Each structure stands twice: as C-alpha cells, then as structure tokens.
Amino acid sequence: MNTMSYKRYAAQIEYSNEDDCFVGHIAGINDVIGFHGDSVHRLHKAFEEAVDDYLETCKKIGKLPQKPYSGHIMLRVPPEIHARVAMRAKANGKSLNSWMMELLSREA
Numbered sequence: 001m002n003t004m005s006y007k008r009y010a011a012q013i014e015y016s017n018e019d020d021c022f023v024g025h026i027a028g029i030n031d032v033i034g035f036h037g038d039s040v041h042r043l044h045k046a047f048e049e050a051v052d053d054y055l056e057t058c059k060k061i062g063k064l065p066q067k068p069y070s071g072h073i074m075l076r077v078p079p080e081i082h083a084r085v086a087m088r089a090k091a092n093g094k095s096l097n098s099w100m101m102e103l104l105s106r107e108a
Contacts (some may be wrong), residue, residue: 004024004043006046006047006048007051008068009018009025009026009029010028010049010068010069011025011026011047012027013043019036021036022038022040022043024043024047026050026054026068027068028069029067029068030066031065031066033050034050
C-alpha cells in the first residue's frame with residue numbers, strides 16, 4: 001500500500017486493474033472521499049482537488065472538517081513490557097518516544 005499527503009491529510013492508494021487507473025481515498029477520517037487518476041501526476045492533482053473540495057464543502061455547509069491523524073497514539077501495555085521497552089530505549093541512548101518512533105517508522 002502506498003500513501004501521499006496534502007494539507008496534513010493522508011491518502012491510501014491502490015491500483016485498479018479493472019479500471020486501469022490509480023484509486024485513492026483519504027485515510028483517517030470517517031467521511032468517504034475518493035479520487036482517481038491514470039498517472040501519478042493526475043493522481044496527485046485529483047487528491048489535492050479532493051481535499052480542497054472537502055474543506056470547501058465543509059465550510060459551505062457549516063461543518064467542521066474531520067481532522068486527519070493527530071500523531072498521538074495511546075497504547076496500553078502490561079507494566080513489565082513498559083519497563084522492558086523503556087530500558088531498551090535508554091540502553092540505546094534515546095527517549096522512549098524517539099526509540100518507538102524509529103521502530104514504528106521502520107515497520108510502517
């Protein structure tokens with residue numbers, strides 16, 4: 001799966017063999033916003049237009065647009081795992097947050 005971003009919104013992109021084009025939708029919000037393009041350039045343009053249209057439509061109808069992912073992840077783990085992870089981060093000379101960001105970035 002590939003993504004692109006614009007105005008802090010992220011898009012999930014797939015290729016449709018059936019339609020012979022790239023198809024995307026805005027990820028991380030409940031409103032359904034899709035777009036497509038038959039080239040990467042056209043896909044980027046369609047994505048930006050979809051985001052701009054979404055924001056403008058929300059403004060016209062007086063609705064607050066849904067926010068994309070905030071960058072905050074709440075995670076509950078058993079205390080013994082929390083302790084082990086914190087020790088690993090410290091052993092690597094990093095804060096727990098920066099060490100976890102590296103792990104998540106590598107895996108994403």
